[in-house]
Amino acid sequence: EYEPSHIYLNRAVSAGAAAVVSARTYADFTNEATFEIKKCDTFKLDEGPATQVVMTRDEGLQYYRTMQTMRRMELKADQLYKQKIIRGFCHLYDGQEACAVGIEAAINLSDHLITAYRAHGYTYTRGGTVKKIMAELTGRRGGIAKGKGGSMHMYCKHFYGGNGIVGAQVPLGAGVALACKYQGNSELCVCLYGDGAANQGQIFETYNMAALWKLPVIFICENNGYGMGTSVERAAASTDYFKRGEFIPGVRVDGMDVLCVREASRFAADYCRSGKGPILMELQTYRYHGHSMSDPGVSYRTREEIQEVRSKSDPISMLKDRMLSNNMASVEELKEIDVEVRKEIEDAAQFATTDPEPPLEDLCNHIFHNNPPLEVRGTNPWSKLKSVS
Amino acid sequence: QKRRFTFNLNCPTQKMNLFQSITSALDNTLASDPTAVIFGEDVAFGGVFRCTVGLRDKYGKDRVFNTPLCEQGIVGFGIGAAVAGATAIAEIQFADYIYPAFDQIVNEAAKYRYRSGNLFDCGSLTIRAPWGCVGHGSLYHSQSPEAFFAHCPGIKVVIPRSPVQAKGLLLSCIADKNPCIFFEPKILYRAAVEQVPEEPYIIPLSQAEILQEGSDVTLVAWGTQIHVMKEVAAMAQEKLGVSCEVIDLQTILPWDTETICKSVVKTGRLLISHEAPITGGFAAEISSTVQEECFLNLEAPISRVCGYDTPFPHIFEPFYIPDKWKCFEAIKKMINY
Numbered sequence: 073e074y075e076p077s078h079i080y081l082n083r084a085v086s087a088g089a090a091a092v093v094s095a096r097t098y099a100d101f102t103n104e105a106t107f108e109i110k111k112c113d114t115f116k117l118d119e120g121p122a123t124q125v126v127m128t129r130d131e132g133l134q135y136y137r138t139m140q141t142m143r144r145m146e147l148k149a150d151q152l153y154k155q156k157i158i159r160g161f162c163h164l165y166d167g168q169e170a171c172a173v174g175i176e177a178a179i180n181l182s183d184h185l186i187t188a189y190r191a192h193g194y195t196y197t198r199g200g201t202v203k204k205i206m207a208e209l210t211g212r213r214g215g216i217a218k219g220k221g222g223s224m225h226m227y228c229k230h231f232y233g234g235n236g237i238v239g240a241q242v243p244l245g246a247g248v249a250l251a252c253k254y255q256g257n258s259e260l261c262v263c264l265y266g267d268g269a270a271n272q273g274q275i276f277e278t279y280n281m282a283a284l285w286k287l288p289v290i291f292i293c294e295n296n297g298y299g300m301g302t303s304v305e306r307a308a309a310s311t312d313y314f315k316r317g318e319f320i321p322g323v324r325v326d327g328m329d330v331l332c333v334r335e336a337s338r339f340a341a342d343y344c345r346s347g348k349g350p351i352l353m354e355l356q357t358y359r360y361h362g363h364s365m366s367d368p369g370v371s372y373r374t375r376e377e378i379q380e381v382r383s384k385s386d387p388i389s390m391l392k393d394r395m396l397s398n399n400m401a402s403v404e405e406l407k408e409i410d411v412e413v414r415k416e417i418e419d420a421a422q423f424a425t426t427d428p429e430p431p432l433e434d435l436c437n438h439i440f441h442n443n444p445p446l447e448v449r450g451t452n453p454w455s456k457l458k459s460v461s
Numbered sequence: 462q463k464r465r466f467t468f469n470l471n472c473p474t475q476k477m478n479l480f481q482s483i484t485s486a487l488d489n490t491l492a493s494d495p496t497a498v499i500f501g502e503d504v505a506f507g508g509v510f511r512c513t514v515g516l517r518d519k520y521g522k523d524r525v526f527n528t529p530l531c532e533q534g535i536v537g538f539g540i541g542a543a544v545a546g547a548t549a550i551a552e553i554q555f556a557d558y559i560y561p562a563f564d565q566i567v568n569e570a571a572k573y574r575y576r577s578g579n580l581f582d583c584g585s586l587t588i589r590a591p592w593g594c595v596g597h598g599s600l601y602h603s604q605s606p607e608a609f610f611a612h613c614p615g616i617k618v619v620i621p622r623s624p625v626q627a628k629g630l631l632l633s634c635i636a637d638k639n640p641c642i643f644f645e646p647k648i649l650y651r652a653a654v655e656q657v658p659e660e661p662y663i664i665p666l667s668q669a670e671i672l673q674e675g676s677d678v679t680l681v682a683w684g685t686q687i688h689v690m691k692e693v694a695a696m697a698q699e700k701l702g703v704s705c706e707v708i709d710l711q712t713i714l715p716w717d718t719e720t721i722c723k724s725v726v727k728t729g730r731l732l733i734s735h736e737a738p739i740t741g742g743f744a745a746e747i748s749s750t751v752q753e754e755c756f757l758n759l760e761a762p763i764s765r766v767c768g769y770d771t772p773f774p775h776i777f778e779p780f781y782i783p784d785k786w787k788c789f790e791a792i793k794k795m796i797n798y
Contacts, residue, residue, distance in 0.1 A: 160597045160775060211776035222599055222775040236601040237558065238530055271529035273561070299530055301503060307529045371506075435777040436769065449739050450769030451787045454794065457769070 104128040105398040109332045115315045115322035115352075121339035125331050129400045132391065135177065135330050136401075137409050139169040139388045142193045144417045145202050146361075149192065149209055149223075153365045157425055158209045162223045165193040167360040170387035171294055172197045174333025175262060178341055184252065186232040186245045187264035189224040190294075190359075194264075198231035202416055206424035214423065219430040220438075239265060239272030242291070246278045249289035249350075260288040260344045262337075268299020270313050279317050279350070286349035290340045291317065293354045294327065300363040301372040314354035327357030328385040358385070437461065474656040479649045482624035482657045483512040483589075486631040487550065489661040491520045494548050496585075497635075499525045501535060501552025509554060510591055510650050536562035536588060540570050540640075543586035548635060553590040556644055557604040562588075570640040571615030584638035589631070592620065592644035593685050594736050594782055599775035605684075605737040610642055611714045611746060617641040617666060618713040622687040624655040629664030630711060637666060646685040669717035671724070675706035678792055679724040681733045681747060683710040686783070690734065693788040700789075703796055713743055721747065722754045729760035730795045734783050739767035761798035764791040 106126050114120040146166040152158045165172070168190070175185070176197040187194050195205050200216050208215030209223050216226050217234075226234040232248065235241040245263025252259040265275065270293050282289050293313040297304055304311045314322030321343075325336040333355060340351045358381045362369025369378070395401045436448040436459040447456040477485060490497045499513060505527045507514035517525040528535050532553055539551035553559045559566075566588070574582040594603040610618045617639050621627035627645065634641035672687070673694055680690045687709045694705035706724050710716055725731050731751055733744035744765040751763060766783040774781050 160599050161602065219776055220774065225600070237560075268530045271531050273531060273533050301506070302527060302529075306527065429776055432777070432780060435774060435780055436771055439771055448770050450767070450771075451739075451781075451783045452764075452766055452791055459771075 100399075101129055101401065102399045105394075105400060107331055107394060109329060109335060110326045112326075112332070112336055113314065113324040115312075115317075115324075116319075117321045117323065120323060121325075121332075121335040125335050127331060127394075129395075131177070132395045132400050133405075133409070135173050136388065136391055136395070136406060137413065138173050138197065139330070139391065140410060140413045141202060141416065142166075142169045142172065142196055143388060144413050145196065145205065145420075146192060148417050148421050149206070150361065150365065152206075152210065152421060152424070158223070159211075160222050161189075162209065162365040163190045163363065164361040164365070165190050165359070167381070167386070168294065168296060168327065168357045169193060170330040170333050171292075171327050171355050171357055174330045175292070175337045177330070177334040178337030179260070179262060181230065182257075183259050183341075184230045184232065184245075184248045184261040185264070186235070186241045186248065186261065188238065188241055188266060188269060189234070189236050190266070191224065191226055191234045194231065195226040195228060195234065198228055200226065200228045200231075202420040203423050206420045207427050210424040210427075211429060212424060212427035213430045214427040218434065220434060239269040239274050241265065242269070242272075242275045242278045243281075245291075246282045246287055246289050249282065249287040250285065252288055253286075258288075258345055260290060260341060262290045262292060264292045264294055266299060267293060267295040267297070267304050267311075267313060268302070268307065270316060271308060279320055279352075282350040283317075283319050286347065288344040288347075289350045290337070290344055291320070291350060291352045293352070294357055295354055296357050296359045298359075298363070298372065301367065303372065312354075314352055317350070317352040320350050320352045322352040322354065324354045324356065327355030328381075328387050328390065330387055330391055433457075472658050472660050474658050476654060477624050477657040478651050478654045479621075479624050479627055479645065480510050480512045480651070482628040482655075483631060483645065484514055484516070485657065485659065486628040486635075486661070487513060487516060488519070489632065490548065490550070490635050491516060491524060493661070496546060497524070497548040497550065498542065499550045499552070500528050500539070501589075502528060502530060502554045504552050508552065510645075510647065512552070512589070512645075512650075532558055532561040533565055536565040537569065539586050539588065540565060540573070540583045543583035543640070544573065544581055546585070548585045549587070550635065551586065551588045553588060555602055555647075556590040556592040556606050557601045559588075559590055559606060563609070566610065566616060566640070566642070567613045571613050573615075574639075575615060582638070583640050585635075586640040587631075587634045587643060588641070589643045589645060591647035591650070593646045593648060594773070594778065595648045596778065598647075598773070599778070600772050603736075603773045603778070605644075605735065607644060607713045608737055608741055608743045611743050613714075615640070616714065618644070619666060619711065620644045620646070620684040620713060621711065622646070622684055622709050623649070623653050624657045626664060626709075626711065628657055629662050630666070632661050633663040633666050636663060644684070648685055664711070667712045667715050667717055669711060669720040670709045671706060671720065672709055673705065673707040675704035675728065677703045677705065677728055678730040678732060678795060679706045679708060679721070679728045680788075681708045681710055681721060681731065682735065683713065686734050686736065689783070689785050689788065693785045693792065696785065696789050697792050701793065701796060703792060705792070710747075716747070718750055718754070722751060725751050725755045726758045729758055730764075731759075732764045732766060732788065732791050732795065734766040734788055736768050736782055738770045739765055740770050742767050761795040764795055766791050
C-alpha cells in the first residue's frame with residue numbers, strides 16, 4: 073500500500089498537518105494531468121483505446137514505486153545469481169515493467185492472470201511480496217512456492233504462474249476464463265505469452281476455443297523482439313502478432329508506456345466484461361537482460377540497440393519525466409521512494425539468503441492429493457518416503 | 462566376450478568433448494549425404510549446447526536452418542522430409558520439451574512403415590535431444606524420458622555415455638533405416654573428453670557393451686549413470702571384495718536382452734540404475750525380462766536404484782538422484798541376501 077513519504081513534512085504547511093497520513097493535497101503539486109498517448113493500431117475493431125488519458129499524482133507515484141521495486145528486484149536477482157546464491161534458471165523482466173504495472177492498473181485483484189516464465193514482475197503486481205519472491209529464487213522455505221518451484225514457478229491468489237513450457241499456459245488461461253464465465257462473476261483472465269510462443273500450435277487451438285465459446289480472456293503477446301536469441305523477423309511469417317487471432321479483434325500497444333498499456337488494458341477489459349468474447353493485445357516492449365542469466369544478450373543484438381532503448385524508451389524514466397514536467401512530484405520525493413525501495417530489496421535479499429531450505433520431507437510432499445499419506449518409492453528398494461499434501 | 466566396435470586404430474583422432482563429437486558426426490553426415498538437413502530451434506548459430514557450430518557456414522543455410530518455437534511442428538515436418546527421401550536430423554532443444562511432439566513420434570513416425578505395408582517409411586529421421594540431470598536444471602531441464610518412448614514399437618531410442626560412443630551411435634542412428642531418438646546427456650557435453658576418430662565410424666545399435674567383466678554382480682546403466690556405476694564397481698571391489706560386471710545398455714529400444722541375460726546367468730545378481738523415476742522406468746522392463754529368462758540363476762532379487770516418483774526437484778536434486786552411495790548400499794544388500 074502506498075503512503076506518502078514523511079519527507080513531505082518539509083513542505084507541509086504546519087506540524088499539525090503531519091498527523092494526517094492520507095488524502096492530502098499539496099499546494100505545491102498538481103493533482104492530476106492529462107496526457108496524450110500513442111494511438112494503437114487496431115484489427116477488426118471500430119474504435120480503439122483512448123489517446124487522451126488522465127493520471128493522478130497518487131497513481132503516478134504508485135506506478136513509479138511499483139516499477140522501481142520490480143526493476144531493483146530484478147537487478148538484485150542478477151547480482152545474487154552471479155554470486156551463485158540463486159541457481160538454476162532465472163529470466164529477468166527489467167525493461168518490461170510498464171506491461172505488468174499497466175495491466176494490473178486496469179484490472180482487479182479478483183481477476184485472473186497467467187503468464188510464462190518471465191514472471192517475477194507479475195508475481196509482485198498480483199500480490200506477492202518481494203521477500204517471498206526472492207526467497208523462492210533462492211529456494212528457501214519462505215519462498216512463495218515453499219522453495220519447490222524456483223524462478224519459473226511462482227504463484228499467488230488468482231495468479232497461475234509462472235510456467236516453464238512455452239505456450240502451455242495459454243489453453244490454461246482459456247480454461248480459467250471459462251470458469252469465470254460459468255460462474256457468472258464477471259471476472260476475466262489475462263493470458264500472456266511471448267513472441268516466440270506465438271508460433272506454438274496450442275495457442276491457435278486456444279484462439280479457436282475462446283472465440284467459439286466467447287470466453288472472457290484477454291490474450292496478450294508480450295513482444296520483446298526476441299524469442300531467446302531469435303529476432304521476430306526470423307521466426308514469424310507475420311510479425312503482426314495482434315492480427316494472429318484472425319477472428320479475434322486485436323490491438324497493438326506501446327508496451328514501454330505504462331499509460332498506454334493501462335488504457336489498452338481498460339479497453340480490453342471492458343470489451344471482455346461486456347460479453348463480446350476474447351480480445352488480443354500485442355505489447356511492444358523490450359528486455360534489457362538476455363533471455364536468461366546464461367544469455368549475455370549481446371550476441372544477437374547490439375549494445376547500441378539496448379542503450380538506445382534504455383535512453384529513449386525506458387518506462388520508469390518516461391513516467392518520471394512526465395511527473396516532473398507536469399509538477400506532479402519532486403525530484404527529492406522520487407529519490408526518497410528509490411531509497412525506500414532499495415531498503416526493501418536489501419531486506420528481502422537478506423531474508424532470501426538466510427532463510428533455511430525446505431525440509432527434506434518436502435521432496436515427496438504434494439505429489440498427489442492424499443489422505444492417508446502415500447508411500448513414495450525411489451532411489452533404493454528398501455526405503456520409502458511418505459508423501460503428504 | 463567383450464563387444465567392441467572396430468575401427469582403424471591408425472586413423473587420426475582428435476581430442477573432443479561430447480558436443481564436439483556430435484558436431485563431428487553431423488559434419489561427416491552433411492559431407493557424405495547430400496540429402497542431409499539439420500533443423501531445430503537455434504541450430505543455425507551453433508545451438509544452445511554448441512552441437513552444430515560451424516555447420517551452417519560450411520554447408521549452407523538451406524541445409525542447417527532454424528525452426529520457430531514449435532516442437533510438434535518440428536517433428537511432424539521432419540517426418541515429412543524423411544518420407545520424401547531426405548536424411549532429416551531434427552533437434553529438440555531439451556528432452557523435457559519433446560512432449561508436444563509425442564503424438565507425431567508415437568502415432569506418425571513409429572507407425573508409418575507398418576500402416577503403409579512397407580510402402581512408405583520415415584527411416585531417415587533422427588531426433589536429437591539433450592537429456593538428463595545437470596545439477597541445476599530442476600523440473601524442465603533435467604528429464605530422462607526414455608521410458609515413455611520405450612513403450613512404442615517402431616522407433617529406436619539410443620543414449621551414449623561418452624564422445625567416442627556418441628559419434629558412432631549417432632552415425633548409426635542416422636544410417637539406420639528406422640526413425641531414431643538420440644538422447645545426449647547434457648551434463649557430459651563439456652565434462653566428457655576423449656580422443657575421437659575424425660573419420661566416420663559406426664557402433665552397432667541394439668548391442669550392449671560390457672565395460673568391465675566381473676563375476677558377482679551385474680550393473681546395468683546408460684548415459685551419465687554409467688560413470689557412476691564404474692565408480693561403484695571400484696568401491697565394491699575395494700571395500701567388499703565384490704567383482705562387478707558393468708554393462709552399458711546404449712540402445713534402450715530395441716534392447717540387447719541376450720548380453721544382459723548371459724551376464725546375469727553368470728553372476729546371479731543384477732542392479733539397474735537410472736535417473737528417471739522408478740515406477741515404469743526402463744529398469745522395470747529389464748528387471749521383468751531378466752526374471753523371466755534367468756529366474757533360477759538369481760541369487761537375490763533384482764535391484765533398481767532410480768529416481769523418486771516425484772517431479773524432478775529444484776532444490777532437492779542431490780537427494781533425488783541415484784548416486785554412488787545408494788547403488789553401493791544396494792550391492793551390499795544383494796551380496797548379503
